[in-house]
Amino acid sequence: MIVVGVDGLRPGVLAVEWAAREAVVRAVPLRLVNVVPAWCLHDGPTGAVADIGAWMRNGGKSALAEAAAAARRVVGTVAVETSLLGGDPRRELIEVSEDADLLVVGDSGMGALRGLLVGSVALGVAGHAHCDVVVVRASAAGPRPEVVVGVDGSAAQTAVLDFAFREAAVRDAELRAVTAWNWRDPLGGPEASERALAEALAGRREIFPDVRVRTEVVEGSPVDVLRHAAAQAGLLVVGSRGRGVLAGMVLGSVSQALLHVAPCPLVVVRGR
Template sequence: MIVVGVDGMRPGVLAAEWAAREAVLRGLPLNVVNVVPAWCLLGDLTGAIAGVGAWMRNGGEAALAEAAAAARRAAEKAAVETSLLGGDPRHELIELSKEADLLVVGDSGMGSLRGLLIGSVALGVAGHAYCDVVVVRGSATTSQAEVVVGVDGSDAQAGVLDFAFREAAARDAALRAVLAWNWRDVLGAGTLGDEPEDGRRALAEAMAGRRELFPDVRVSMEVVEGHPVDVLRQAAAQAELLVVGSRGHGALAGMVLGSVSQALLHVAPCPLAVVRTRR
């Protein structure tokens, strides 16, 4: 199942539309979820608080109806259901992610504070979800059928590449694998090689064997000098999807997200898939 969190704001509706199309591509049902404070769902509310609770429940139901209708318009074949839950949005979505194949959220709303580049819920679930997460940014539309995947030369990138290849194959899209070389991480320690050839070798090793598994996917590979956040943001300017791992170079001990994936949550120009990886 694919789970998408919505809150009645435009980013949530766009996330529901994207999730519906993805659900059809994967042949999975879609659960559209809205979360209200737990006390709103109590059955023994009285007085003024009962009116507030009813108002919040009605708002949640309206958000679900709007997002579900948008999802069905975006993908007529999608099997869409809705769920109104009580609690903290981040906690509830993370709990649902234990049984989900994919968790989708918009890039703002559901607890976001005015002035933040990305909603606190999107940031929280991307870092703690048990499944892969897609944060839908912008209009989620593009004129170019292409998936971009960031390759970092780490041992944890296999799942990231598998995810990217599957997405490209399902969308009949080209896949562009991009590796940024000769950049210093946020600690100022270490580089990924000193010459472009080091990057090309690491990229070729990472891609070895996968092109044979997905012979219909058109693959290109690029090694670009620069910081991976800047390199990947530019590479994905016209892409359908940008795929990165949840960890990567520059991740501090104890950080839930690597520095690259965390930064891209704020600046990615298209929907961003954060694939679960281990250190």
């Protein structure tokens, strides 16, 4: 099942459309979730407060109906379920992600503050969800059916590459595996990075023989290198915690920065 956070804003609609296509590719149902304050779903308040609660409930139901219609416009065969939940959007989405294969949100998030590059909901679920998370930015995906994956030699690299190869296979897309390096890199210079990248990809080339793979080792910061590499791509895949992340951090600095600047839908692979 793919769960989508619905907020009625344009990035949220784009997230629904992206998730609908993905649900058909994966042959799984789509669950659309809107979250309102918990008190809106309970009887008790009267007068103006009750009117506000009814307005928020109706707004949530309307956003869900519009999202379901958008999903069916994109892919008429997708199975769609809608849920209106009460509570904190981050907490509720994290809870429903326990039973999901993928959690998809827009970059504005539900209740995002004006001026933020990415909403607090997107940041929150990317760091705590029980499944992999996709953040769909308001900017359209690139024209090429290409999947870009960041390879960093971290412990999470296996899950990241597995996800990227599977996505490239089902999309019939080229996979572009990118490693960034600089002179302070403990793995060594570009030659050592190239060897490490080749070793990371070796076994998967046999498992996915039809996936076209292109490799790049580029000098620079991982954020800048991956942002540039994904400028025309359809999907960018990274791990939730990179190499050398500080103990206690729930989201690595690279994945956190890319939530703000990725030029295409960003997958943060969390694993189970």
